[in-house]
Amino acid sequence: MEKAVLITIGDEILSGNTIDTNSNFIASELKNIGIKVSQIYTISDEIETIKNTLKLAFESGDLVITTGGLGPTRDDKTKKALAEFFDDEITLDEETFNHLKAYMERRGRLDILERNKEQAFVPSKSTVFQNHYGTAPCMMMELNGKLSYSLPGVPYEVKPLIRDQIIPYLQEKFSLNYIHTRIVSVVGIPESVLADIIEDWELDLPENIALSYLPVGTRVKLRLTASGDNEDFLKEQTENEIQKLLPLIKDHVIATSEDRIENILSELLTGKKLTISTAESCTGGELSKMITSVPGSSKHFMGGVVTYATEKKAEILKVSQETIDKYTVVSEQVAREMAEGCQKLFDTDIALSTTGVAGPGKGEDGKEVGTVFYTIRINDQEVTSKLYMPHLDRLDFMNFVSQKVIQDLVGILVNSR
Amino acid sequence: MEKAVLITIGDEILSGNTIDTNSNFIASELKNIGIKVSQIYTISDEIETIKNTLKLAFESGDLVITTGGLGPTRDDKTKKALAEFFDDEITLDEETFNHLKAYMERRGRLDILERNKEQAFVPSKSTVFQNHYGTAPCMMMELNGKLSYSLPGVPYEVKPLIRDQIIPYLQEKFSLNYIHTRIVSVVGIPESVLADIIEDWELDLPENIALSYLPVGTRVKLRLTASGDNEDFLKEQTENEIQKLLPLIKDHVIATSEDRIENILSELLTGKKLTISTAESCTGGELSKMITSVPGSSKHFMGGVVTYATEKKAEILKVSQETIDKYTVVSEQVAREMAEGCQKLFDTDIALSTTGVAGPGKGEDGKEVGTVFYTIRINDQEVTSKLYMPHLDRLDFMNFVSQKVIQDLVGILVNSR
Incomplete structure (x- = not known):
């Protein structure tokens, strides 16, 4: 079979x-x-x-x-x-x-x-x-x-x-064997350098554990696949091997179990006991949906707002009307004020915001379809980035932007350890 | 070809x-x-x-x-x-x-x-x-x-x-043939009963029109696909067949053109010039994402909140603490107050709310996984329903509930014609 x-x-x-x-x-x-x-x-x-x-x-x-x-x-x-x-x-x-x-x-x-x-x-x-x-x-x-x-x-x-x-x-x-898989996500080391650093550990792996390297963007996923007839033993065995691996590449490991970026974020937030909230415009709820798709996210996700109508950005998130008039609603400045307002509203350590034009029609302020500004605010530090993805259709755009925001946040959290 | x-x-x-x-x-x-x-x-x-x-x-x-x-x-x-x-x-x-x-x-x-x-x-x-x-x-x-x-x-x-x-x-x-497709969305009749009711009509369909049944949740989509070399003729022909079909199942038809339920909703809201907002808990943003996935939704969607933390339901949506204490947060009463608060916050004709337990862990108030209450509030009328879907995993649950809420709203809007 x-x-x-x-x-x-x-x-x-x-x-x-x-x-x-x-x-x-x-x-x-x-x-x-x-x-x-x-x-x-x-x-x-x-x-x-x-x-x-x-x-x-x-x-x-x-x-x-x-x-x-x-x-x-x-x-x-x-x-x-x-x-x-x-x-x-x-x-x-x-x-x-x-x-x-x-x-x-x-x-x-x-x-x-x-x-x-x-x-x-x-x-x-x-x-x-x-x-x-x-x-x-x-x-x-x-x-x-x-x-x-x-x-x-x-x-x-x-x-x-x-x-x-x-x-x-x-x-x-x-009488099929059990298979137990763990994924260790590594960032900031090229695959070839990583292979050098962990070579001895890899050679010492038990015969029933296979290792593979899966590069995904700038991340390398190390997949350990263990097979055997005792599930509990496999779990203990892979955990032991991961504990031996960690000291070798500690600063570069962003997750040891989870695979999807939203699960990695969840693991990080839980470990650091940080709370999070979202203020969305062009992503329309996809960002909060991704975060809440992870079981147990209610421990760190306090909530989110989707302020689609411009006046709601002012009313609910306290974005100043002056800023909107001066810079337009799809701007770095509005993204920043949305994140700040969101952080206050939900009283969280981290707040994420997105404002952009998902298309196919242009935004009300004439900004190009595919433009988005997003802010990641952690305590009183913040960073705002711009993306321009005109070739994505509406749903892909909402998804791509949400993925990117979470990936950036994961990068920041890992480097601040 | x-x-x-x-x-x-x-x-x-x-x-x-x-x-x-x-x-x-x-x-x-x-x-x-x-x-x-x-x-x-x-x-x-x-x-x-x-x-x-x-x-x-x-x-x-x-x-x-x-x-x-x-x-x-x-x-x-x-x-x-x-x-x-x-x-x-x-x-x-x-x-x-x-x-x-x-x-x-x-x-x-x-x-x-x-x-x-x-x-x-x-x-x-x-x-x-x-x-x-x-x-x-x-x-x-x-x-x-x-x-x-x-x-x-x-x-x-x-x-x-x-x-x-x-x-x-x-x-x-x-120099390819034209294809014309129409989808008739039917609710409230099981597929097998529907097949019986429309059997004679189906057997009488012209040879260039193919019919298929596509069940989606509790809705059945009937798809008519006509092919031929004259586009106008195909449009007229399928419209005629649909006009023959409608008297057989009239009260159960929610749309005869659009396919996805969120597009049907968008068409209805635009036609009736109604605005809408959402207050979500267990659906985590999926409901607002579905609504905003339709191009042009910014005309009727004012915004939404995802109040994951219980205290945010009270603070942002003005759900009374007394109601939460008395009925627990996953209850008909809380769903109703969420919708009411949402309608005020976004100043919309329609407000939708969801509160439930997506699992896999039980809710904080011990409610069973898979339980959800949702309210559809239109002006000063409202209806609250309960669903129990313990067999769905977290993401499917979020999606199923959102689909069902929109489908119910579509049903109400259609019947109030």
Whole structure:
């Protein structure tokens, strides 16, 4: 059980209506138990196409997982294709029907049970994993020791099926090793110099721990991947190795667990016991959303304001009308006063502000689309920067700017140690 | 020129590190000129795999677009695979080199021109589309009247290449058919019931109109895709079919043109000249971000606050301490007072509020993870609802709740017509 192939079924992905996030989730969950995704096929909901793709997938993979193409409407053909491919017939599964009935009952929708009854029909050779968050069951089939799972396409039904049922099943059935991964984020040392400094430590790593260097912008991520049959032991073992590593590069390490920049920020703020708040204009809430997307952020994030209307910048954040009139609302000066007002309003150690033009229309003061000023204020110190990103569309712009503000703040916090 | 196949090259997608957003963008741009994506292959960065997949792709598609696997820090296996597949050799392209040089010069990085020179080497038979936002050029190849384009993987380089260069090129070269798409958004009817109700209408649809069901949260989107050589006729034809559909499900239709719920809201607010503001807790800024993601939202969105810390709900939104003490911070009463305070603070017609526990840890008042109260306040009318979504992870929860709040508001605005 080493290689998996994913099949995403559905015209909503091929038509560009929906972004496929299931494959991403499944691939990263499989990686945690040491199974690598070698290929993803995204195909349309047609019986012949599904059968042909199952054939291709089983040629190269030990495990095939399909998502989508299961549901109560007429364009769902996955089940028929499964039955034909495995030379099976579709029959009513009593247990699945009872599960469906209980599910409908809990939701007070027994009136439409009959219409959804079809969902309880599955290939007779399949093993069913019940879906607790939707009506389409997950079906497992076996072919020459290889396995296939067919799941519905709705992400919040896919996640618990994979995490709570399929992963544990695979782990037990194939006595899969546990994989434990830690990421150490290093800044301010070129990759080649870093490799020199930690060479002895690297050579002394236990055999079950693999190290890789992942450069991301000006940061190098050191990834330790440990595998073994005892999860607790792996955790202790990697932590020990990281403790040996730290004295060698201490001043350059910005995080030892987290990977995403907002998680690194969270770790830093928690460690330094600092509080933070945001005052946004062009990022429209994306900055505070990124910060609050991290579990436990309520410990340091006090709150934020999105002052879209200019007069609200004056009223709520106390940006002076004189400054706005003199420098326009998209200016270094306004960014600074927004951060200052924000810090007072939320009474935090750190305040972040953004003011700019996300486009596609020009700002009211005629500033170019893609211009943004942002301020990072820590206690009574502050730094204001300008970005000009005219090639990004509105959502990408909001996201890019928010990422950059957080990355700059992380840089400052690390260097002030 | 009817069917396209996309090939996404790169281990960062297969490992679950990165979500593939390029395919989504490309598919929806191609759809607009009547080219259907029939398949997406996501594969690893290996010469043999790339060549085999190109072969498969050309068997079923008239147009093949690859993204990823091009760049200065990579092995550049895509280019080698291209040259081998098309039986070509890689040579220095003067025009591409001059473009690269000018690009580096504008960025003050002529010092690393030599290291990037390899980017100007392309298969000799290729037609180059210059990349204005990165160093890897886009290469077009031809095979028996079929076309392939190879693009870099960075989304903000892909978007302008596709939109500004490839789409116009294809439109002109192949005098393409028109495609007209309409989306009818339906709420309050389960997909299976909806399918029953509109079955006769669906069976009677003209052959050039395709229908699909796209469930999104508790909404079902019905997509009509019409193709033909007369754009005006297609518009009239789909409008006629929608007029036949509406009497069947009238009270459940919230929009017949716009697709994303935030765009539907924007259209409604603009039409009714209403202003709006938000007061968020558990959604952390996602709600205001969704509203501001729509171009032109500054006309109706005055601003928002994210009051994460309980005392800020009292200070900024004037939620009474008594209410918080009596009912706890995650309660119907606090949601109501938040909306009221928000409406006053931003002086808007409409105010939305959310308070809940996104998890994974319990809220400070011990409320269950996944519980949320939200209020929609319009002038002096308000409605407060409760949701319990314990199975969603933190980000999905923030997104689902925001979607639901906007959807409810849209429902109210539609019914008050």
